Amino acid sequence: MQGKDSNMTKGAVTAELRGLYAIWYRELLVFMREPSRLVGSIIQPLLWLVIFGTGVGSIIEPGTISGVDYQQFLFPGILVMTVLYGSLFFGLYIILDKRIDFLKEVLVAPLRKSTMFFGKALGGSTDGLLQIIILMVLGAIFFGIHFTLLSIILTFIIVSLLLISITSLGLAIGSLMDSPEGFGLISSFAIFPLFFLSGALFPVRNLPDWLKTVVMINPVSYAVDALRSVILGITGYSLLLDFSVLIIFTALTVITGTWAFKRIKL
Amino acid sequence: MPLIQIKNLTRKFEDFTAVDNVSLDIDEGEIFGLLGPNGAGKTTILSMLATLLSPTSGEALICGHDIVKNPTQVRHCIGFVFQDPSSDDLLTGRENLYLHALMYGVRKSEINRKIDEGLMLVDLTDKQHVKMRKYSGGMRRRLELARGFLHNPKVLFLDEPTLGLDPQTRESLWIYIKKLSVENKITIILTTHYMEEADKLCDRIGIIDRGKIIALDTPFNFKKNMGGDLVSISTSNPDLPSLEKIACITQVKYEHDLLSLTVDDAGRHLQEILAHVGEALKVEIHSPTLHDVFLKLTGKRMREGSGGGEGGWMTRSMHAGKR
Numbered sequence: 005m006q007g008k009d010s011n012m013t014k015g016a017v018t019a020e021l022r023g024l025y026a027i028w029y030r031e032l033l034v035f036m037r038e039p040s041r042l043v044g045s046i047i048q049p050l051l052w053l054v055i056f057g058t059g060v061g062s063i064i065e066p067g068t069i070s071g072v073d074y075q076q077f078l079f080p081g082i083l084v085m086t087v088l089y090g091s092l093f094f095g096l097y098i099i100l101d102k103r104i105d106f107l108k109e110v111l112v113a114p115l116r117k118s119t120m121f122f123g124k125a126l127g128g129s130t131d132g133l134l135q136i137i138i139l140m141v142l143g144a145i146f147f148g149i150h151f152t153l154l155s156i157i158l159t160f161i162i163v164s165l166l167l168i169s170i171t172s173l174g175l176a177i178g179s180l181m182d183s184p185e186g187f188g189l190i191s192s193f194a195i196f197p198l199f200f201l202s203g204a205l206f207p208v209r210n211l212p213d214w215l216k217t218v219v220m221i222n223p224v225s226y227a228v229d230a231l232r233s234v235i236l237g238i239t240g241y242s243l244l245l246d247f248s249v250l251i252i253f254t255a256l257t258v259i260t261g262t263w264a265f266k267r268i269k270l
Numbered sequence: 271m272p273l274i275q276i277k278n279l280t281r282k283f284e285d286f287t288a289v290d291n292v293s294l295d296i297d298e299g300e301i302f303g304l305l306g307p308n309g310a311g312k313t314t315i316l317s318m319l320a321t322l323l324s325p326t327s328g329e330a331l332i333c334g335h336d337i338v339k340n341p342t343q344v345r346h347c348i349g350f351v352f353q354d355p356s357s358d359d360l361l362t363g364r365e366n367l368y369l370h371a372l373m374y375g376v377r378k379s380e381i382n383r384k385i386d387e388g389l390m391l392v393d394l395t396d397k398q399h400v401k402m403r404k405y406s407g408g409m410r411r412r413l414e415l416a417r418g419f420l421h422n423p424k425v426l427f428l429d430e431p432t433l434g435l436d437p438q439t440r441e442s443l444w445i446y447i448k449k450l451s452v453e454n455k456i457t458i459i460l461t462t463h464y465m466e467e468a469d470k471l472c473d474r475i476g477i478i479d480r481g482k483i484i485a486l487d488t489p490f491n492f493k494k495n496m497g498g499d500l501v502s503i504s505t506s507n508p509d510l511p512s513l514e515k516i517a518c519i520t521q522v523k524y525e526h527d528l529l530s531l532t533v534d535d536a537g538r539h540l541q542e543i544l545a546h547v548g549e550a551l552k553v554e555i556h557s558p559t560l561h562d563v564f565l566k567l568t569g570k571r572m573r574e575g576s577g578g579g580e581g582g583w584m585t586r587s588m589h590a591g592k593r
């Protein structure tokens with residue numbers, strides 16, 4: 005029930021920005037207060053790298069996948085997995101916040117609904133970025149991943165786009181649902197194809213055509229492809245295509261998320 | 271012009287009418303109480319006024335802004351202390367206030383001063399750096415009160431500010447509410463199902479039952495209209511004819527050595543009355559309470575304390591800020 009907004013004065017813009025900062029900062033504070041959340045979110049991807057990476061790696065000649073070990077090949081895919089699971093489930097918190105009156109404290113603030121939404125989305129994305137940074141450090145130390153300044157910057161940009169879009173998707177689902185169980189059901193349905201049909205676990209090049217097509221339709225594939233190209237130098241689609249798809253995907257999910265957030269059911 | 275104008279406000283949940291055609295004007299500076307049992311529709315009214323919920327029909331203006339057409343402007347004028355816990359358990363009291371100040375547009379140069387002031391008024395200065403999960407129910411309530419006042423709203427909604435607290439904590443909270451409202455000179459709509467709370471805090475009370483405002487007056491008038499105080503005197507030989515002639519006595523009943531009188535302002539006329547009752551063994555004066563008012567208006571007692579209809583504060587507070 006957003007009314008028409010009057011022209012924004014400079015003071016009003018400052019007020020919105022400070023509100024945005026507050027909502028973002030709260031998410032970060034809460035995240036940092038619970039180290040178990042950070043540790044927990046790192047363990048799963050590490051297990052995948054160590055166990056799945058070693059297991060599958062043992063049945064593949066070293067260096068046969070585009071000249072790198074399977075574990076290294078897997079690394080960008082695991083970054084994407086971390087983003088998918090962490091960020092989509094971030095939307096669950098909005099449902100938990102709905103059960104008490106905390107969300108109302110935000111919704112009654114004299115801010116635009118889009119500001120509130122962005123604050124939440126950026127907060128969730130920052131949580132995710134912290135996880136990714138830790139994984140990158142561990143990847144460089146233990147899994148032989150070589151980063152350059154350029155590849156670090158590009159990785160951050162790609163990961164951030166994906167974080168914002170998946171967080172927005174999670175927030176959209178969280179805004180429209182009212183039970184955690186319902187949220188779990190819908191997001192499991194969403195995550196499964198997004199992850200397994202993204203080429204995160206296997207190269208796309210030699211797949212049969214029908215599967216190749218499915219992978220091509222999945223926007224997450226372009227994040228996997230971009231990361232693999234930036235971090236490992238393995239090229240699939242062009243980077244230009246990757247970035248175009250990711251930017252469009254981010255825009256669409258943010259629009260969807262804002263739309264859903266404005267219709268939030270308390 | 272009244273600061274808050276409500277006209278035929280109605281809210282339905284499917285077939286159920288939670289708020290039924292409520293009209294109300296509230297003046298600047300007033301502390302207005304919505305008194306009614308659980309499920310009467312109090313929270314639903316406040317939620318609509320605070321633009322959290324859209325009305326099914328009717329309208330309301332707050333500080334001249336329409337709650338449906340200009341929700342953002344409305345939110346610029348209001349503050350809300352919610353019925354259920356609404357602060358972050360993992361953050362400290364001060365952090366919760368700081369985030370509120372940023373979101374609700376407190377001027378940067380004033381943030382720290384306002385927070386210090388608020389903490390002092392509710393006596394939480396020494397607990398400000400403690401995480402809220404360690405706060406007692408009363409402390410949490412006090413912090414949320416201070417938070418509601420923090421950004422100097424023109425209108426403040428207090429939804430059951432003392433629900434679920436023990437009587438002593440409740441009384442101390444009333445003092446804080448009084449103090450804060452005097453300090454900030456703001457208009458308050460308060461909801462409660464405690465008669466005493468409405469009596470102590472409010473300039474005017476609207477009694478609400480099943481979504482309808484069934485009576486609207488000052489606490490004083492409510493009680494006055496009940497027809498005066500009830501005086502019971504144990505005595506064996508009262509002078510009934512002369513008692514009936516005393517102007518302030520409206521009703522005389524004498525049964526089994528017990529004399530029951532209905533008297534306007536019994537305190538002032540007690541001397542005169544006792545002169546005509548002979549030897550009085552025991553005298554009791556019962557002034558009408560809002561309980562009596564409610565009973566008379568609805569024909570039923572208002573249950574206090576127990577939670578019906580909604581989740582129950584204590585169980586819900588257990589989830590506060592858990593994440």
Ligand SMILES: Nc1ncnc2c1ncn2[C@@H]1O[C@H](COP(=O)(O)OP(=O)(O)O)[C@@H](O)[C@H]1O
Nearest residue numbers: 283288307308309310311312313314315579580
């Ligand atoms: N979101 C909702 N959906 C369905 N019914 C609701 C909803 N919110 C409130 N109600 C119902 O409306 C009535 C009034 O509720 P409420 O305003 O919370 O009462 P109060 O605050 O006076 O205790 C209750 O019967 C309650 O069950």
Ligand SMILES: [Mg+2]
Nearest residue numbers: 312313353430
């Ligand atoms: Mg209520």
